[in-house]
Amino acid sequence: xxxxxxxxxxxxSMAASSLAATGLVLAQSQERVIKxxxxxxxxxxxxxxxxxNVPVTLEFTTLDVVMGFNLPDFAVRTDILPGTTSRxxxxxxxxxxxxxxxxxxxxxxxxxxxxxxxxx
Numbered sequence: 001x002x003x004x005x006x007x008x009x010x011x012x013s014m015a016a017s018s019l020a021a022t023g024l025v026l027a028q029s030q031e032r033v034i035k036x037x038x039x040x041x042x043x044x045x046x047x048x049x050x051x052x053n054v055p056v057t058l059e060f061t062t063l064d065v066v067m068g069f070n071l072p073d074f075a076v077r078t079d080i081l082p083g084t085t086s087r088x089x090x091x092x093x094x095x096x097x098x099x100x101x102x103x104x105x106x107x108x109x110x111x112x113x114x115x116x117x118x119x120x
Contacts, residue, residue, distance in 0.1 A: 031055055031056070031057060032054070032055075032056045032057070033056075033057045033058075033059055034048060034056060034057070034058050034059065035059045035061070036048075036058055036059065036060050036061075036069070037060075037061055037062065038060060038061070038062040038067045038069070038080050038102070038113075039062060039063065039064055040064055040065065040106060040107055040109065040113075041102075041106065041107070041109040041110055041112050041113040042113060043069070043100070043102075043113065043114075043115045045115070046114075046115040046116070047115060047116050047117075047118065048115070048116070048117045048118070049117075049118045049119075049120070050092050050117060050118070050119045050120075051092070051119070051120060052092055052093065052094065052095050052119050052120065053091060053092070053093065054091065054092070055089065055090070055091045056089070056090065056091070056092070057087055057088065057089045058087065058088045058089075058090075059085055059086070059087050060078065060080045060085065060086040060087070060088070061080070061084075061085055061086075062080045062081070062082050063082055063083075064082060064106075065082065065106050065107065066079065066080070066081055066082065066104055066106070067079075067080040067102050067104050067106050067113070068080065068102050068103040068104035069086075069088070069100060069102065069103075070100060070101055070102070070103040071098060071100040071117060073094075073098040073099075074090055074092060074093075074098065074117075076088050076090050077103065079104065080104075092117070092119040094119065095119045095120055096118075096119060097116055097117070097118050098116065098117045098118075098119070099114060099115070099116055099117075100114065100115050100116070100117060101113060101114045101115075102114075
């Protein structure tokens with residue numbers, strides 16, 4: 001194998017490594033983000049469908065009062081404050097249907113502020 005051939009192999013290897021690294025960065029930046037609007041006494045969407053072992057970010061907003069989001073089966077919760085965006089990032093590690101609810105009293109009707117996460 002001559003020197004020119006070795007250089008070409010080295011350059012091809014470096015180019016392949018660079019493309020692989022770029023693909024990794026693109027894969028990480030395409031994480032799924034689900035926007036959820038909380039309002040008296042509802043979460044929209046009320047059903048969230050996720051894939052097991054696939055990271056997700058839940059992004060919450062509200063325009064009315066302070067609320068909470070609690071998904072106890074995955075030990076995640078956040079406060080949702082009017083005029084701000086709250087984010088929860090987690091990776092579901094089990095399959096099934098899991099209930100979530102508002103855990104900050106937001107008025108009469110608060111008890112019906114629930115929803116479900118379906119993980120397949």
